Amino acid sequence: MKLYTYYRSSAAYRVRIALRLKGLAHEQAFVHLRKGEQSVPSYRALNPQGVVPTLEADGAVIGQSLAILEYLEETRPRPPLLPDDWAGRARVRQLALTIACEIHPLNNLKVLNHLATECKLDEAQRKLWYHHWVGEGFRALEGLLAEHPATGRFCHGDRPGLADICLVPQVYNARRFQVDLALYPTIRQIEAACLALPAFTEAAPEQQPDAE
């Protein structure tokens, strides 16, 4: 199993956590996004979209972090990243997708770069943009978490899973952009519970061999 990753990619960070939670041995290949290594033909052949992560496993090449996580769950089910019951799985996927489809896509490196170079937004305007979408997303997440009886030490019960795997990189990213997290006590509690686990801390950007 081989993971193509970049230390600062939130999507790669998700997969790094999952591989560790499941205890899966793997090689890593580093794709330096700021140097444009995602656009070289050898990488585009694996991932026509030119994004990280990509996972090579069992003879297949899989892109999109949530597709990789579902694949790992199907082929290496223990320990599970999803609950046993369909209602729980639907809830966990909703939480994960709220991050993956509503917050992260608006705030990643390529979008912030585009806002600077094509839309001519200055740094202060880009920060406002970032804070707006994280704020909207985190308010929704805090609501989904704080008011639900299934929330436990983690997003769903007392075992880390798919939603936590998406949450921790997004919170990490928000801290980098000085988002005030005081409004989101449940999110912070869950983050703290995750960061007590080596699978999460070892997957953090600054712990990666390609960190700068």
Place this chain on the structure above:
Amino acid sequence: MKLYTYYRSSAAYRVRIALRLKGLAHEQAFVHLRKGEQSVPSYRALNPQGVVPTLEADGAVIGQSLAILEYLEETRPRPPLLPDDWAGRARVRQLALTIACEIHPLNNLKVLNHLATECKLDEAQRKLWYHHWVGEGFRALEGLLAEHPATGRFCHGDRPGLADICLVPQVYNARRFQVDLALYPTIRQIEAACLALPAFTEAAPEQQPDAE
């Protein structure tokens, strides 16, 4: 089963297709996004994020279209929306997520509104923004589809599934914004195959009771 929908929402459109492909009877409730009905307390109680779609089913309330589609697949497996093999499922999810996480989030109504009101981009600039992200996403999708032996009449083989369900609303949306689709022959062929099926045409925005 009750679907909260808005005729022009691409995410709701995905669920409308899936319910029809699976032949599932359901009620509909209409949430008028341009009138702000997604923000009234009664709807926020169901969906704290204030987005459509939401599905009420089996005593649960599920948000996020892909979480709903996975839920339908788990609880009403026939006809399937995902292939039987894990490699096929990973590929189909990758295609669906390329649309749901990389194209659609950058181009939906709330983002286009924000670009106008907060970022002061004029209509021409917003159209450039729209075309940029659809172009980048469709080039990647065309690559993933055109060069892969598993692509058939539909995104994966000769049966419509999760990826087609995401593709058709995105292509519909792109046509509204005058995106030139000539560069994407495989996408257009698959769209045509889908639009030969009543499940897709009946789910189209202009066919909905709340269409204006």
